[in-house]
Every structure is written in C-alpha cells, then in structure tokens.
Amino acid sequence: MKKLLSFLAIFSFLCTNTVNLINCANIVNNKTYLPPITFKNDLKVNSETNINLEKIYLPHSVLMQQRGYKGTFFNQYKKDIIKNLTDAFLSKADINLEIKFKTEFSTYQQLQYYLKIEQQNYWQNLLNNICQQYQDNLKQLILLFYNFVANIWNKTNISEILKKMEIKNAIDGDNNVLGQTNNHQTILLNKKVLSCAFEKTINSEWHKGQFTTNNFLHILIHELGHIFYFYDWEEFKINHIFYLKQFLGQKINNLNKFAELDKEKVLRIFANSNYGLSDDDKLLAEGFAYWLxxxxxxxxxxxxxWNEYFTSYLPQIRNKKERKCKWC
Known part of the structure; x- marks a missing residue:
C-alpha cells in the first residue's frame, strides 16, 4: 500500500501484473460517514420495472457469451436465489433507454467558454494526449458529465468539482497505478491509459470481470465518479451507499420474503465487476462508469x-433535504 498523506482521501487504481491478470488494490477513503437525514420512506420508484423473484430471469445473451458470470457475486456464492437475482440484474433492459436530463450546455465549445481558463487547459491537455480516435468521444463524455452535475446540483457548482488534472508517466513512482483521485478535486492519470494500446488491456480486463465496461475511457470516468460522490458528500452530505441500498430494496418486490437476502447482499449482487466488489467506494465509481x-x-x-437512481431517485433525495434544511 502506498504511503498516503493523512490529509487526503485518495482513490486509486493500483494494478499489479500477474500471469494473466491485473489485480487492483483497495481504494483508501478516510471520510467519516455520518448517518443521513432520515425521511419517511416515501421516495418513489418506477415499480413497473421492479424485479419479481418469483419469476425466473434470463441474463443478457450477448453479455453471457462474452463475459458469463465473471465479476459477479454469484461467481463466488453459487446459490439459486443469488443466481436468479444476478440473472435479473443482468437481464436485458425492458426497453432501450437514453440518459435524459436538462441540458445546460449544448456543445463542448459552449461548456469550455463557461469553465475557468485553467480547467479549459487541463481538458485540452487531455485531448492532446489521448489516442486520437477517442478525442470526439471524450468531448461528448466531458459534455455529458458536466451537464449531469449542472443538472443535479447547480450550474454555478461545476467549476468546483474538478480543480486539477495531471498526466504522469508514473503515479507515486509506481507505473502500475492507472489513476488516482483525492478530495482536493484532483485527478492523476497514468499516461499509458491514454495510449491506443490500452484499448486491448481494458477489453481484456472487462472479459475477465475486472471492470464494469470495456470502454477505453473507463479509468477516467471511474475517477470522475469518485470526484462526484466525494463532492456530493462534502457539500450536501448525500450518503450514496445508504440511499442505493434503500433504492434497491424498493426495486425488488417482497424482498423481506427471502431469508437468504438482505440489503447488504443485494448491493453486492448489484455490483458488476470484481473491482466493484472490493469495497463501497469502488462499487459506486464502477457503477457511475457503467451508467455513462x-x-x-x-x-x-x-x-x-443506475439510470433511475441518478435521474429520478437522487433528485427526490435532494428535494427532501432542501425542504427539511429550511428548518435547520
């Protein structure tokens, strides 16, 4: 484990090459989780898309052909009820969906004009260093990310969420660290995750179950996920693990009928990568990358x-906290 500054909560992809595997070390997070403000359990979910465990589910056929049960909790605990819930989670979405929320910035250029000059520069530096064929895709994802945070918080908050980004040949002197985030809104990226050759690495690791996607930009979006969750906690005291457990409990009909399941176990079954199974912070960041x-x-x-959680459930939490805090 790397020596960490005591003042920082650092999240990192620390990867060590073995025979045919990349193992990633724990994310270190020194923030204290206070209990969230309690509400009556009246947060709404779309019950039409709920899981009914009295029904037998079939997982997405293409996903199973390419990846099977790698990266899932069932891969470790082979029980019938866990398999059925795993299959339910891995089943094809009921309809093709798109990420939809209010758009604050219509184009990448419009977003750049709004950001501070130093932020414009670090994104341009990233574009200059990334594999050329992914430059347009990166611009689209940057735009999507900032539109999301502008929508979920406020347009004025977006300049606070990411203060700095650096590209290094090695992070903390270790070339196996792929990315790192700390609570000062700083992201460090290993230069090799931006090279065209990294495409084969991320694809291979996804097939093994290590990450939730095989997208070339997975490491960057995972780190942006850490930035989002950390800022959400520091500024608004949103405990996403607490609310994600509550959300999943509402999305499974009659969960209390199944003695083998509880909200903690459901959360682990919901994790869709070996890395996400390691701890809560990784699960959240892996889910964020999977969603985007x-x-x-x-x-x-x-x-x-995940889409319902970010675009419907989370706004309800915010609205309730805002109304409650008017009386704080």
Whole structure:
C-alpha cells in the first residue's frame, strides 16, 4: 500500500501484473460517514420495472457469451436465489433507454467558454494526449458529465468539482497505478491509459470481470465518479451507499420474503465487476462508469436501475433535504 498523506482521501487504481491478470488494490477513503437525514420512506420508484423473484430471469445473451458470470457475486456464492437475482440484474433492459436530463450546455465549445481558463487547459491537455480516435468521444463524455452535475446540483457548482488534472508517466513512482483521485478535486492519470494500446488491456480486463465496461475511457470516468460522490458528500452530505441500498430494496418486490437476502447482499449482487466488489467506494465509481459508458445494445437492468437512481431517485433525495434544511 502506498504511503498516503493523512490529509487526503485518495482513490486509486493500483494494478499489479500477474500471469494473466491485473489485480487492483483497495481504494483508501478516510471520510467519516455520518448517518443521513432520515425521511419517511416515501421516495418513489418506477415499480413497473421492479424485479419479481418469483419469476425466473434470463441474463443478457450477448453479455453471457462474452463475459458469463465473471465479476459477479454469484461467481463466488453459487446459490439459486443469488443466481436468479444476478440473472435479473443482468437481464436485458425492458426497453432501450437514453440518459435524459436538462441540458445546460449544448456543445463542448459552449461548456469550455463557461469553465475557468485553467480547467479549459487541463481538458485540452487531455485531448492532446489521448489516442486520437477517442478525442470526439471524450468531448461528448466531458459534455455529458458536466451537464449531469449542472443538472443535479447547480450550474454555478461545476467549476468546483474538478480543480486539477495531471498526466504522469508514473503515479507515486509506481507505473502500475492507472489513476488516482483525492478530495482536493484532483485527478492523476497514468499516461499509458491514454495510449491506443490500452484499448486491448481494458477489453481484456472487462472479459475477465475486472471492470464494469470495456470502454477505453473507463479509468477516467471511474475517477470522475469518485470526484462526484466525494463532492456530493462534502457539500450536501448525500450518503450514496445508504440511499442505493434503500433504492434497491424498493426495486425488488417482497424482498423481506427471502431469508437468504438482505440489503447488504443485494448491493453486492448489484455490483458488476470484481473491482466493484472490493469495497463501497469502488462499487459506486464502477457503477457511475457503467451508467455513462454502456451502449444501448448492452443495457441491462443494472444499467436501467443506475439510470433511475441518478435521474429520478437522487433528485427526490435532494428535494427532501432542501425542504427539511429550511428548518435547520
């Protein structure tokens, strides 16, 4: 484990090459989770897309051909009820969905004009260093990310969420660290994750179950996920693990009928990568990357549930906290 500055909560992809595997070390997070403000359990979900465990589900056929149960909790705990819930989560989304929310910035150029000059520069530096064929895709994802945070918080907050980005040949002197994030809104990226050759690496690791997507930009979006969750906690005291467990409990009909399941176990079954299974912070960041990067043709109920959580459930939490805090 790397020596960490005591003042920082650092999240990192620390990867060590073995025979045919890349293992990633734990994300270190020194923030304290205070209990969230309690509400009556009246947050709404779309019950039409709920899981009914009295029904037998079939997982997405293409996903199973390419990846099977790698990266899932069932791969470790082979029980019938866990398999059925895993299959339900991995089943094809009921309909093809798109990420939809209010658009603050219509074009990448419009976003750049709004950002501070130093932020414009670090994104341009990233574009200059990334594999050329992914430059347009990167611009689209940057635009999508900032539109999301502008929509979920406020347009004025977006200049605060990411203060700095650096590209290094080695992070903390270790060339196996792919990316790192800390609570000062800084992202460090290993230069090799921006080279065209990294495409084969991320694809291979996805097939092994290591990450939730095989998208070339997965490491960057995973790190942006950490930035989002950390800022959401620091500024608004949103405990996403607490609310994600509550959300998933509402999305499975009659969950209490199944003695083998509880909200903690459901959360682990919901994780869709070995890395996400390691701890809560990784699970959240892996889910964020999965939500932003998954193609429509590969959407599962996991994706649909993340989409509902970010675009419907989370805004309800914010509205309730805002109304309650008027009386704080």
């Amino acid at each position: 990067l998954t193609k429509q043709s590969m959407q599962t109920k996991i994706w649909a549930f």
